[in-house]
Amino acid sequence: MSIKRYGIEGGTGTGGQHLPFSSAVEAGGWLYVSGQTPMLHGEVVEGGIVEQSRLAIQNCLNIMKQAGYGLEHVVHVKVFLTDARYFQSFNKVFREVFGEHPPARVCCLADLVVDCKVEVDVTCYNAARVNG
Template identity: 80%
Template sequence: MTIKRFGIHGGVGTGGQHLPFARAVEAGGWLYVSGQTPMRDGEVVEGGVIEQSRIAIENCLEIMQEAGYGLQDVVHVKVILTDARYFQSFNKVFKEVFGEHPPARICAVADLVVDCKVEVDVTCYKGA
């Protein structure tokens, strides 16, 4: 089985630090996208949970597209919110993106290393 890593050279976090992990890894038809926060050009985009959720999901979708995967390939999503009160707002954005064919999902509340409201990662699958 071949393992392909995406974005291992140049991933940038807050303050311009180089991130020591791949943006995504593909193996055996599976694509694992690293957790994405609402960042643009290495800086967190300020805003409410709806705006931050859209950006975090868009960041996942951009990485998926780079790897040749689309929404139809998403099988599981992990979500971390920093406040349980964000749950309904996040669900609104999630439904806008995934529509009537949502993937499996887990949503938890925890502190994040980055000062934002949400982090999202996705797992995709494309058969041979």
């Protein structure tokens, strides 16, 4: 089984810092997308939980697409919220994105290392890519 790393050059975090990890890693048909926050070009996009949730999820989807995976391949999502009051609003965005076929999920409260409201990571599986 081979392991393929996406974005190994690392992304750009707040303040222009180099991020020393892959944006995703693929192994045996599985794709593990690193936690994504509502950032564009290394800066957190201001806004409420709905806007930040949409962008964090979209950042995951963009990485998945680059690796050749789609929504139909998502099997598990981890969500980190900074405030329990965001739970219902996040669920509305989650439902908009994943529709009638939602993946398994965990959602917890956490202090995040960047000043935002949400972080999301995604695990995907595509049997057609097992030997890829």
